[in-house]
Structures are given as C-alpha cells and as structure tokens.
Amino acid sequence: MDEKGENWKLTLAYDGTDFHGWQVQPNQPTIQGELSDAIYRIVGERVLPQGSGRTDAGVHALAQVASCLLAAPIPPANLQRALNRSLPASIRVLAAEIAPIGFHARHSATSKTYEYRIFRDDLCSPFLARYAYALNWPLDLEAMTLAAAQVIGEHDFSSFAANDPDRNVRDENPNSQPSFVRTIHNSSWDMEGNLLIYRVTGSGFLHHMVRNLVGTFLDVGRGNLAAAAIAEILAAKTRSAAGSTAPARGLFLVDVRY
C-alpha cells in the first residue's frame, strides 16, 4: 500500500426494488449511498464509489462493478465480509479486490451486458413480480429477433436515449463527450421456460437505452411496427421515433468487462 492507499474493485449484486437507483440522492435510499455509508462505518473514510454505470430506480444488478480509493489497509476478504454485514440484505458484495491504481469502474469498462426479463404466462408468481415484466399478449418472436439484430454495430442511439432536460444526464458517463454513438456487439431474444429474455452487450449504454429498445421491440412483437423500421428509427435520431420505455423491474445489469 502506498500513501494514497489501495484502489478497490467491488463487484455487487442488488435487488433494485427499494432503491432510487444507483446514484446518491439527498434523503433517498440509493445503492451508491448505502455502499458509501457502509464503507464509512467500516473504515471511517467518506468516499463515493464510482459504478460502471448508473442503474435507474427498480433496476437490478447481478454484477455491478464499483471502484474507490481507501487509505485504510484491510485484507480483501475482511472488507467483503464487513460490507456484507453492514449493507442491507438487498445489496451483496460478491467480490472485493485490490485493483491497479489506474482502474476506474466506469472509465475502464470495455463492455457491459444487460438482460431484460419478460414473464410469458397467465399467472406470474408474486415472488417473480419484482424481477420480471409480466406480459401475456401474443408476440411475434421472429420479428422481434430481426428487429434486435438491426441495432448490432455502431449506431447513433439518440432515438433510444431518455429525453433528459440535462444533456449530460442522457449519458451514463457524464465525463465523456456528449456523443450518442455506441457499439452493440450482441442483441438477441431467447425463450427460457416461461421467461422471454432480451440480452444485449455493448460498449456502453445511454440513459434508458435498454428499456427503450425493449419497448420498441415489443411494438414490433405486437405487430404495431415492422422489424425493418428499426433502421429508420435509428436514422431519425429523435426520441419520439421509438417506442415506450419498458418497466424498470425487468432489467438486470449482468456483466461488466474490463
């Protein structure tokens, strides 16, 4: 450990139901706020861990990554155990590792993967209700698959970005250039049991981008929009061209790569 202390990489899973999203907000429970408070209780240092990206209220994570510098020397296993004792049960630290000093959870990320889960049956279990969007309309899965494939590659995703009053807020990365161009590596729909799952991996995602993609693909699935229209929606570069925002509860951040 040098004078500045160690740089930490924390991998977190959380149930987003009871939180107002990742980012700290006054008088609201947030993941970042709970993590910051737990670290303060353990080592007495007030830090604001940086996440790989913000997740909205109600959005879940199987493996969100956060980074922060801590002066206190503490063995990784001890920090993980202490955090899991101090945090609410709805947030778990899956791993606590010492990272190279230049590592930053957001700036160093090379790709991220999200899943969106739709329950496709008559009766959605009350124990699944917080973790899936229950939707039992007929859906044309073939058309949705064609539509999803059209966003693969480098595109300007303005049409799928939230209409935030503050331009910077549109972007998960407030320090980056205000560009709406992102590269999508994979984008596909799969049926697994009674869950229809959209999986998307990309260089990064704009605010609400995955939920807006899902809402638009669902319009295609219901026959309200042709699969081929996705290219036109991308070209329009305006939020009003795309479909509605799918509910937060179906969305999971599942992986961040570095």
Next chain:
Amino acid sequence: MDEKGENWKLTLAYDGTDFHGWQVQPNQPTIQGELSDAIYRIVGERVLPQGSGRTDAGVHALAQVASCLLAAPIPPANLQRALNRSLPASIRVLAAEIAPIGFHARHSATSKTYEYRIFRDDLCSPFLARYAYALNWPLDLEAMTLAAAQVIGEHDFSSFAANDPDRNVRDENPNSQPSFVRTIHNSSWDMEGNLLIYRVTGSGFLHHMVRNLVGTFLDVGRGNLAAAAIAEILAAKTRSAAGSTAPARGLFLVDVRY
C-alpha cells in the same frame, strides 16, 4: 345461485414483504384489505374475505385460502382474471371456485402446512433475502430433527404461543375456545440445496407458533438446548420456557386441507 348468492373459495399466493399481514388494519396495506378492495372494485360489494388463518407481517403464502359470499353472479374464471387485474402483482389468485354454502376457509380447515426456509451459505442472493432467513452458523441437524419430532402428536402449545395482551389474539381462530391444544401430524427438517427447510403440518397453529418452534429448534441446533428439552418446554406451558421468534421472512403458508 340462490338469493344469498354464491359462496366462494379463493386460493391465493402472496409475497408478504410489503404487507402488515393478512388481517385488515386501518391505514395499513394488508392482504385481506387488498382482496376486499379488489372485490369491491369488481362487483361493488363490500365483503371481508375470511382467511384460513392470519399470517403476520412479512410472512408469505404459496396457497392461502379465503372464503366469502358474493351476491353478484360471475363465472369463476372471470372473477379470477378480474381479481388478478385489480390486485397488486404481489398477490395472485391461483384459483377461484364456487364452494358449498357451508364452506368457511377457517372453520372448515382440517389441516395446514407451513414451511420455514433458512439459507445456509456464505452469500445469500439479494433476490432471496426477502424469502429466507440467512443463517450460516454451524447447526446440528440431527439434534434439530430429534427436537422437531417431539412436537408431533397432541400437545398444549402455550409455550410456543405469542404473549399477546389479548388472549384471543393468541389463537388464529378468534371464534374457537381459547385452547392451546393442537395436533401436529408432521414436523421435520430437510436440506435442499443451500436451503434448510422446516416443514410442519397440523390441525391448526397458535399465533407465532411456527416461528417460535423454529427459533427453539435453532437453539437446539446451536447446542444451547438439548433436543430432549422440548418435552419440558411443552410441559412448562409458558412462553418464557421456549426460544426466540424466528424472523417472518422465512415463513410460508404452503397448503390448507379441507
């Protein structure tokens, strides 16, 4: 349908996390209250459906049964569908059936089965945290099994009943005689994956009885109490003789027989 209308048997699953238990209370969300409100919205009749028993705040149900009389003629499938549209997603109607006029969800019940789920590993998923009690201390499962077997049969369960100020409240059935005698048919512990599950079937249960049994069996599992002490605790007929009350979140009402 006669003049009094039909008698209904409703089978419900619910996530008890966000409710102040089954029984209707002023200005608090309860399962009974939500069900009553949903019925009112659908048929315009203000009824208070009777449950097979009260579940406490935070306790879940895989198959709670409720009964009520409704004057309005409505096909069972339509009532089920309308209720599921009207109720919060955390309460689902698994079945809506017309029952004989003498059927009463509580008085007609012949046995009930509860499960108590304990998560036995280092890191309890945040998605399981509402539905299990995470406990990673060493436990002597053999001793707990011996202890659980001792409550099988007809016993006075005063030692395992809540110390409620109102005697009637101790009993799930306020209309019955204030007897603390219940018959337990099955009482056992099983390890299933990383869940340790207590299953108990009996003629009926006093308020907090399953949670007090589990808390006491856990004392046995930790070596603080001999398995043979259960007989003495039953004989003492006083709440202070038994162990603590296990947390509500691990408890599920799983079956009611008629």
